[in-house]
Amino acid sequence: MQTIQALKPLEPANKAACRSAANRCASCGLHQICLPMGLGESDTDRLDGIILNRRRVLRDTNLYHIGDPFTNLYAVRVGHFKTHQVSADGAEQITGFQMAGELLGLDAISTDRHNCYAVALEDSEVCEIPFSKLEALFTTIPALLRHFHRMMSQEITRDQGAMLMLGNMRAEQRFAALLVNLSSRYKARGYSATQFQLRMSREDIGNYLGLTIESISRMLSRFKKQGLITVNNREIELLDLPTLKKLTMGEPQLH
Amino acid sequence: MQTIQALKPLEPANKAACRSAANRCASCGLHQICLPMGLGESDTDRLDGIILNRRRVLRDTNLYHIGDPFTNLYAVRVGHFKTHQVSADGAEQITGFQMAGELLGLDAISTDRHNCYAVALEDSEVCEIPFSKLEALFTTIPALLRHFHRMMSQEITRDQGAMLMLGNMRAEQRFAALLVNLSSRYKARGYSATQFQLRMSREDIGNYLGLTIESISRMLSRFKKQGLITVNNREIELLDLPTLKKLTMGEPQLH
DNA sequence: CGTTCTTTTGATGATGCTCAACTGGGGTGG
């Protein structure tokens, strides 16, 4: 079970101790994906200087709730998260799954309050980035500001891609698209592109894709029967990535 | 027809002339919605100083194409735009409708190329904001940077709201949500919240909402029959905004 | 006033949802 998945014990609350070498951006395996991407050594250190807290978030607990006052951005250090919105009638919509090196909280800047819920899909850790201190750094580290803008812009593009999926694709396309997407993100992080764990429940997958849990289950069975994947609970292997990629495209449109 | 809708003639290509008083941010009716929001007089002038071009975009023509190199952001000054994505199989998805005071091009920052198409829905005008010059201003006008971040963040929230709509709502809810959304945006700009023109075609509406043109047409007829709206081509009046708002919520979810 | 494009309306059907029953793994308690 992920709940009791081994995590290196956190250092004592003493902040200086928390910033031992292993916790520094410079020595973090994600620093070429995460916020410090492209920064020189000294600038990375200055960014490091404002990230005083790592925070552990247990499975199924919230990193933040909608409406919480906004003070920090968070970078996922270990684990996985989902973010979700809730509509007026209480319907939930998962707006994204976040993995190591990705930022959480960008949507809160506009209103100074968080505009979604962020929940850990497994026991996870985040780096807490005080936004006001980050803003202060922007004035003296242009490269940091640049990359921050890129990350926000990327989030916009990502969301618009999700709109494309929800608005235009059939169930099978959407599901294939999610698998291919996860695959490429794991690959970018040095993990296998074809074998990984689905950190989210079938229900989460269905919700994200605008489908029901039953539909997801049926597609998993079908893909398995077709020899495209193997599944064992949440462990999945993509046996035929090229065909899955083709599936994301569906029938070519006529006009 | 909108095609021949009266537009004040543009000044000659002479840039100095183009920045006549009427064209300046300070005297623009949108400056409390648009990028200069909250800036003092002198900072507004400095922002003004980098916006040398207004650009006219005729109906059904592109402000930019996907893949175009990114050099400028654009603020809608007059008219309306739509942005759309195209998937691998050629399916189009409209990701948003933009009106006066809204920014176009934020999605291009991440890759230095535009990641969507922007098309004028009617003869329109935009203010061209050279992004590199804007970045230069950021270092000396913190309030400008702040508000820029807010606008990007707002775009993220907006897109995630659209995901909620596409993933969870039924046809009727989506359509009511669009009407209510347009209504509030016109209201924020000082126009009537209940009477306005639908600048986009039925096809555009359907595409944006993930529905077919026939479904849109049927809902318009139904709403009309129910006394919620009146429609005449693209002219629409919302007769019962409270009920429309209720419709956006659909049946309250059980759990 | 014919041509063309957009919109409306109707009839039919497929995709994916709802409801329901069943399976299997994991944890708990006797």
Place this chain on the structure above:
DNA sequence: CCACCCCAGTTGAGCATCATCAAAAGAACG
């Protein structure tokens, strides 16, 4: 250790929503 429960997931049957196809009506434009 087994019995039991509980929850997540799977599978099946029927159905609703919305798409598709088709045709006609209305608006725009030369």
